[in-house]
Amino acid sequence: MADPAAEDPTTDEDVPRQSSWSRVVIFGAATLAVLLIGATIGMLIARTGDDERPAGQPGPVDIGFAQDMSVHHLQAVTMANWARDHSTDPAIVQLAFDIASTQTEQIGRMKGWLMLWGQPEEPIGEYMTWMSEPDGHGHGHGSGDSGRSEGATTMPGMASQQELNRLRSLSGRELDVYFLQLMLRHHQGGTEMAEYGYDHASIGAVRTLARSILASQGPEMNTMRTLLRERGGEPLPFP
DSSP states (O other): OOOHHHHOOOOTTHHHHHHHHHHHHHHHHHHHHHHHHHHHHHHHHHHHOOSSSOTTSOOHHHHHHHHHHHHHHHHHHHHHHHHHHHOOOHHHHHHHHHHHHHHHHHHHHHHHHHHHHTOOSSOSSOSSTTOBOTTSOBOOOSOSSSSOOTTOOOSTTOOOHHHHHHHHHOOHHHHHHHHHHHHHHHHHHHHHHHHHHHHHOSSHHHHHHHHHHHHHHHHHHHHHHHHHHHTTOOOOOOO
16 A cells, blocks of 8 residues: 555655745735735825815925835834844734834825825935925935935934844844844834924825824834843934
């Protein structure tokens, strides 16, 4: 009689590989679904709700906020996904999952607005030009010219490429602490942007999203400070 095991082409070594691949597919599909949901919500809100300016006529703050905050959020999602997949600390994994889920949906919402407004997903020139005071002194963190510069600081709280590379090189407690440090600083920068957007955006849906960002990131920052203390870490300086 033929051995049933001999007829099964799947080996024990294939099981972890298949499980890992399934996990990647599931997370990828979930991320795409959240982005689509966010974009749909964004388009519906932009069509239906604004007391001060028609949805088709966004101001520079509305456009700049949606463009720059999408980029800012995307880095947070990238860092959170890495920590979620590589940390062994349940508290870090849960925090990273929550951040990635929330900000992925918000990215979809902002990209939905930009599509409706006929605007590019990223600004053509510098980042942060929309954060300007009436006297012309802005909060921008751009390169000082009309285009991108590799050496330019982009937005407040953003991690550099060197910092991202270091994050990917760490494991264990060092990974957890460094992730918390980078993400806490990232949230601090995002809070500055959200506060300005809430105070100066013309479209009600944009102000609502800015308020939602402040409401979610405030408690998350408190959680990260607590987790850092428990793991012997200190926050990174924030200008």
